[in-house]
Amino acid sequence: MGIRTRVIGLASALLVALPLFVLGTWLETRIFDGLTSILQNQSFLSVILFFSVVNLNAILAFVLIFLSFRNAVKLVVERQRAVFGSSLRTRLVTLFLFFSLIPTLILLYISTKFVNAHFERWLPPNIAQTSQMSLKSETEYREKILTLLSNVDVTGSREKAVDFILPMDSGRSSSVFVREDLQPLLPQIEATLKKNSSVISSKAKWIGIEGTRFLAAVRHGNLIYGMVAPPAIHSQWQLLEAEVSQAQPGIELVRMSYYILLGAITVLLIFSALWLGVTIARELTGPLQSLAVATELVASGNYEVKIDDVVSDDELGQLARSFRSMVFDLRDANQRARASAHELELKAAQLSEKTEYYASVLQEVQASVFAVDDQFRLEACNPATERLFGILETSARGRSLGELLPREFYLHWLRPLMMPLVEKGERRVAGEFSGKISGRDCQLVVSCHALIKPNGERAFLVVIEDVTDLARAQRMAAWREVARKVAHEIKNPLTPILLGAQRLERRVLEKIQGPEHDVMRESLRVIVQSSDSIRQLVDEFVSVAQMPGPNLRSGNIVETLSLALRAFPRIPIKFWSSWKFGTLSHRPMRRAAILKRFPCMS
Incomplete structure (x- = not known):
């Protein structure tokens, strides 16, 4: 991932550097072409120094423009991605640019006007005007001389119109005419004409005589007609032309240097404003972004967050310290709340269990x-x-x-x-x-x-x-107890009475004769019948006093207990059995019930 990022960064740098290189080369060429006329009379050191300053300023301008463009693009991308603090950074940078660009442009305009006004006053107006008029008169003089030579009458009085007449062949001197005051210059004139014979034609031209004087020459046939400029005029014109030709490019060169310096200062001021805005925005939004991220983490429940990168003593540092204190308090409160919540959950679980238990009990x-x-x-x-x-x-x-x-x-x-x-x-x-x-x-x-x-x-x-059924059962139990006691009280004397009647019938009835025999027999019969009736009554009382007999039958005791427990679904009853037998017979149970009721039979 790191290699890919570096490759992408290198490719982006190349894509940016290549257009800048092409643009710089084009600007360098244009500057060189535009300054050729200005620098042609300057020294080599001045040219090197000037182009070094130009290139240095150009490189500085490109670097500053690249950094400014990079920061601007970064601000735009962060604004589109809604990065925290991007809006504030954009506003600060825009504000700094606004408050620096307007004064800078005003200062640049005033400085440009001042430089122009200063360089216009470099040469006084009268001197510049005189120089221009002198140069103009020189030009007019030269053109007039050339016109006279071009229109010279070769058939008339030629000696009055020209300063010298020489043949094309330097060996022939029969037709030579040289003004007397120019006789000392004749060798130099001949040497100059011989040297420039190829350029002399029917159209008059000015030629320099070894840098001291000028002559104008025109060719008519095999003869060369010419005029020589006065020495004073030549030296003055040459000096004036040299001074003007050197002064004007120097002025333009210095003016161009001032313009380049002002441009560099302008770019530097704009970049400084942009850099200052970005730096201040980063100093402001960096701690705020840390606080915002920490706030989101705290809001999500992470109370272990730390913001140790904000350690300043200003308001942001105070805000960071307050945030740390708040997080510490929230952590303690959260721990206490968790402990309380755990305790409440335990109590709620216990209360819910008790409530369910009580509800189950109430249901049953x-x-x-x-x-x-x-x-x-x-x-x-x-x-x-x-x-x-x-x-x-x-x-x-x-x-x-x-x-x-x-x-x-x-x-x-x-x-x-x-x-x-x-x-x-x-x-x-x-x-x-x-x-x-x-x-x-x-x-x-x-x-x-x-x-x-x-x-x-x-x-x-x-x-x-x-308690209706309970009261009925209690009454029934009371009646059973009364019946049991009555049966017991009646049954105890009934047997002796019946036995006594039977004994009297066997022993006494045979000894009695007559009517007493019938009376005795009838009385004994009544006693026996009454005893039987009383016995039947006692049996009824006994049946009332006894509980109903069990109706025993064979079955599976585990299934019976399971069915019985299903009637209490809300009561938590645990039931398990390791019973491995099937159906139980009722006969052992019946035998156990009989033995329990009649222990004497065991």
């Missing part, structure tokens, strides 16, 4: 249990209440007991029983009710308890136990 309790508020409105009840009074908890919750319970039972018995809980503040009341409930005779045991809810409101818990 055969007594009617229901809770009412202080206005005797139903809040909750168990299934036994539904079976006893035909109340559905889902539809009855919130309704008054007067609407749910039988009118006579509630108004004449239950409500008066519960009033001491409301009026006197008693904690518990109880009572027994005997009467008809839903068309059947019932005997109920009722207990009412006053409760206080967690919110401080009062409530009442009513427990109604249907």
Whole structure:
């Protein structure tokens, strides 16, 4: 991944550097072509120094432009990707550029005007005007001389119109005419004409005489007509032309140097503003980005985050210290909250387990249990209440007991029983009710308890136990006990009476004759019959006193116990068996029951 990144970076640098190289080469060529006329009369050292400064400024400008463009592109990319702080960085950079670009451009404009005005005053206007007029008069003089030579009359008085007439062949001197004051210059004139014979034609031209004077020459046939400029005019014109030709490029060169320097300063100021904006924005957004990332981590639940990179003493450092303190407090609070939550979960689990256990117990309790508020409105009840009074908890919750319970039972018995809980503040009341409930005779045991809810409101818990079957069973048991005692009390003297009657019949009846015999026999018969009747009555009492006999049959005891436990699904009962036998026979059970009832048979 690192190699690929470096390759991409190198390719990007080459793509940027290649156009810059081409642009720099083109600009260098254009600058060289444009400055050829300016630098042609300058020294080699001045040319090297000038181009070194130009190249250095160009390289500096390209580097600054590249860095500025890179920072600008980076800002745009970060803005498009919505990087944190990109908006602030863009605003700061734009602000710095705005407040630096306008003064810089104004300063550049004023400096340019000042440089132009200064270089326009480099030569005084009168001197520049005089120089220009002198150069112009020289030009006019030369053109006039050339015109005269071109129009010279070769057939008339030629000696008056020209300064010398010489043949093309230097060996011939018969037709030579030279003005007397120019006789000393004749060898130099001949040498100059011989040297420039190839350029002399029918069109007059100026030729220099070894750098001291100038002559104008024109060819007519085999003769050369010419005029020589005065020495003073030549030296003055040459000096003036040299000074003007050197002064003007020097002025332009210095002016160009000033322009390059001003351009470099402008680019440097703009880059400095851009760099300063980027640096200040980075100094501001760096700590803020660290704080933002840390805030997101804290918001996601990571309280181990640290921001050690922000250690300044300014407002950002104070903000970082406050954030560290906040994270430390949040970490402690989170640990305490987790401990409290764990404890609450344990308590909630225990409470839920207890609630489920109590709900299971209430579901299986055969007594009617229901809770009412202080206005005797139903809040909750168990299934036994539904079976006893035909109340559905889902539809009855919130309704008054007067609407749910039988009118006579509630108004004449239950409500008066519960009033001491409301009026006197008693904690518990109880009572027994005997009467008809839903068309059947019932005997109920009722207990009412006053409760206080967690919110401080009062409530009442009513427990109604249907003891109708229990009372019937108790009465039945009492009758059985009475029958057993009566049978015992009657059966004990009945046997001696019957035995005494039978003995009298065997021994006494045979000895009695006459009417007493009949009376005695009838009396004994009555005694025996009455004893049999009493015995039958005793047998009935005995049958009442005895419990019904068991109806034993063969079966699987494990399946029987499993079916019995299915009746209590809400109570957590663990049942397991390692019984490996099948069906049990009822005969051993019957034998065990007989032996238990009649121990004397064992």
